[in-house]
Amino acid sequence: MSDATEDDLKGVVARLEELIAARPKGAGRGLGSARARSRQLGGHRSSFRGQGMEFDEVRAYQMGDDVRTIDWRVTARTGKTHTKLFQEERERPVLILLDVRTFMRFGTRGSFKSVLAARAAAMLTWLSLDEGDRVGGVVLMPSGVVSYRPQRSRSRILAFVKAMADATQDGFGTEPPASEPSLADALARLRHVSRPGTLAFIISDFHDFDDPALRELGRLSLQCQVSNLFIHDALEAETPQRGLYRVSDGTGVAVLDADSRAAREAYARRFAERREIIEQMSRQRGMAFLPLRTGEDPADILNPARTRRTRGSAA
Structure with a gap:
């Protein structure tokens, strides 16, 4: 990375400065604001x-x-x-699971999915801190899973945000590891550090959302209020036109062959099926489903029309 300029890495890795500036302008009262409260992203009061x-x-x-x-x-x-x-006013911790593994290091609009995910995680962190909540979570990287205990101290929150930025650079410029930690591993870690009433945000492309991950997310939803931020890229959501496409992870270059109609259809079907599984489970378990595409502003998730939940409106 030492030979790359800051412009070369814009959108490829997240800078601490941009994550510090990720709080939406005019957000004011944080997750407990009128807009966010309507989506149950915050504004919590005990029934006791x-x-x-x-x-x-x-x-x-x-x-x-x-x-x-x-x-x-x-x-x-x-x-x-x-x-x-x-x-009784009751504190509600906020936990954020940020996924920046190898599959997240792709994007054709504005930034890699990993950078968009880090921006969204930082924005939610600052909004939660503004609300007076303790914030922590789990960062899922190619090299491992790291947990951060919920904190309210601005200095410690800054360390959490710095870890988000650093995670987007984890293993950058090197061969990806033979195996990476799974989403199920990170969800289990998050579940073990949560407690009833926790507000949990899962920020991932869910590319390895298998049966173990489904079980862990289901268990998490029993004790936490969960929002699933489904990060994706336009090229994943739409079948590419015929042709050869050069793609890069920031270091190497490969070619995507889209000449085969069968390959294009299978490509689009895999994405649609993955999205449907996450969306359907969110609906069944009363979790928020928030699709966020590269090139979009992470603050868009604060728009009530973007939320899908069991009793909510369509996004």
Whole structure:
């Protein structure tokens, strides 16, 4: 990478500076803003009652209630002791799974999928931090899986974001490893560090979404509110026209042969089937499904019309 200029690597690797600047302008109140709240990306309040920030109701005093919560006005008016109840504000950690493995290092519009994924992950990180949430997650790289404990400290969050940028360069310019960690591995890691009520974002092209990954994602959805960000490129979603196409991963160059009609149809079918599996499972399990294509702005996922969930509208 030392011989490559910054312009040569634009869109190929993510720079820390661009991830720091990934927070949408005018986002204001983070994931709890009115737009994001309508998609259930944030704005969380416990259904448990207790001492908290927001008044809920008054009820008759019961043995064991805190005497400091007695509502003396209602008590005087009714002649019976009443106590105030409050809606308890409950913290919700945010966990992000960022996939930047070899298959993500492809793109024909603006950037590699891995760079778009890193930008989306950074944007969600900053929005969550603005909301006061602890943020952490898992970074899935060609060389391994690294976990980051949810934090609220800006300095530690900056280290998490730097890890996202560095991950897009993991193994850059070298031969890909013989085997890479699987999406199922990363989902299992994420599930083990999550707790009930966690807000989880899975940012991947899901190219190896096999039965183990499906099971892990299903288990995760039982205890977390999950949003699946399906990263893809236009050339994956659309059958290429006949011809020979030069493609590169930033270091080597290969040729994609699209002269065969059968090959083109099989190519398009594989992508459509993968997308349908992810979308259908998201719908069945009440998870958000957010397709994001290279060349698009990651902030587009904050648009309610982009979300598909069991009770939601079509994207």
